[in-house]
Amino acid sequence: MKIKQLNPVNSSSRHSIKQCKSALIKNSKITKKTRIIIKKSYGRCKKTGHITAWHRQKGAKKLYKIQITNKPEIKSLLIGVNHNPNANSLSSLNFNFVTKKFFNDLHIKNTYPGSLITKTNEVNELRNGYRSTITNIPTGTLISNINLPYKKYGQYSKAAGTFSQLIQKDYITAKLKLPSNKIIEIPATSQATVGTVSNELYRNIKAGKAGRNRNLGRRPIVRGIAMNPVDHPHGGRTNGGQLSSTPWGLPTKNGFKLKKRTYKNKKNK
Secondary structure: OOEEEOOOOOOOOOOOEEEOOOOOOOOOOOOOOEEEEOOOOOOEOOOOOOEOOOOEOOOOOEEEEOEOOOOOOEEEEEEEEEOOOOOOOOEEEEEEOOOOOEEEEEOEOOOOOOOEEEEOOOOOOOOOOOEEEHHHOOOOOEEEEEEOOOOOOOOEOOOOOOOEEEEEEOOOEEEEEOOOOOEEEEEOOOEEEEOOEOOHHHHHOEOOOHHHHHHOOEOOOOOHHHOOOOOOOOOOOOOOOOOOEOOOOOEOOOOOOOOOOOOOOOOOO
């Protein structure tokens, strides 16, 4: 998906960079297989009202698109690409030949409308968008949307433009290199999709104004030195030479960590 920079007509569009969504499918009767989710969480405790998750807000209403990832065998045709309001990646609209129904799935890069996509445990050939177990995928390939056998949905490499690399595998386990360069070991029976996630230019988007972040449910972040002394140890426009600390007084630098307490079970003699 391409990006565009708006003309500086006003202050909100001066520095904003958006995506061109002209190639996406509009909301129609086919794409209405969604359910409305109204966010009721304000980042506060329901009983006491205390803030439990900082810098969060209700935000605007969103449509949640259910994605089918853990089905064993699917032979489908990619019809078009949709916008996913709950993720920065795009979702593809597919038609299942077996059940003759439409479903949403994570869109993979270099897959276009009209391409065939299969999800089987036994695959003779692998292309972009094909999904299978890691035992059938050769080492060195780039994979995404990886889910473990005991999980319902994918857990790794689901964000826009991300991918993992299959480094090593055997009949029992496999080693993956995540986008954070961390190497993990997972069961070889877990499923994965060949290719990288689409919408890799999402990182170049600029909001341009604070109102777009408020619609996404993000509240502004306030510095501790701008608070009152009752709200933060840095408050009162002067920290008094105190080291940088959290709102609860714990230091944040020099590798400070709390000691883990170990409790021993006292057996009655």
